[in-house]
Amino acid sequence: MTTPEQHTTWRDARYDMPVSQQLERYNTLAARHASARARAELVARGVYDPARHGAEDRPPLTVAEHIELLALAECIARTVRHPANVHHALLAGATWAQxxxxxxxxxxxVRQEYQRWADDQHDLHRHDPRLGMTAEEYAAATARVAEGAADM
Incomplete structure (x- = not known):
């Protein structure tokens, strides 16, 4: 991994990396943070024992690393919480209630968020026919949103 840079948004958090690498970097930083906090707590309580707890230095994360950790968490969350997962669940037969x-x-x-995502996918397809939802897929997605909505 490269040295962490200053991140200003979650998009800056190595968004071009596969989520597995983002998770690996997140886990590395989170483990270092937990270790440094645990050592500081043991020292503060007066029970720190280098023989038992390890003598190596465990410096706290820098501000840049805390920002990176936060940005990675947001990037990972947005990646794995992608609206396409709702789409695939619906296609597999999941209900809106589920x-x-x-x-x-x-x-x-949930229906409103899915409709917004479908709208965006259809707009994407109109700009680049290789991407997004075709008119037929969009019509089916919009119909899915409306199914049972009157019962709510």
Missing amino acids: IAGVVDSDERT
Whole structure:
């Protein structure tokens, strides 16, 4: 890994890296942070024993590393919480109620977020026909949003 740079948004958090590498870097930083905090707590309580707890230095994360950790967490969350996962669950037969329950939301909000995602995918396809949703896929997605919505 390279030396951490200053990150200003989650997009700066090595977004071009596969999520597995993002997770690896996140885990490395999180483990160093936990270790440094644990040592500081043991020292503060007066129970730190180098023979038992290790004599190596465990410096706290720098500000840049804390920012990187935060940015990576957001980047990972946005990657694995991608709206396409809702789409695939719906195509597999999941109900809106199941999805809302899993994501700890209500059906109306989940439907609205899915519709926004479908709108964006359709717009993407209109700009680049190799990407996004075709008109037929978009119509099916919009119909999915409307299914059972009157019962809510």
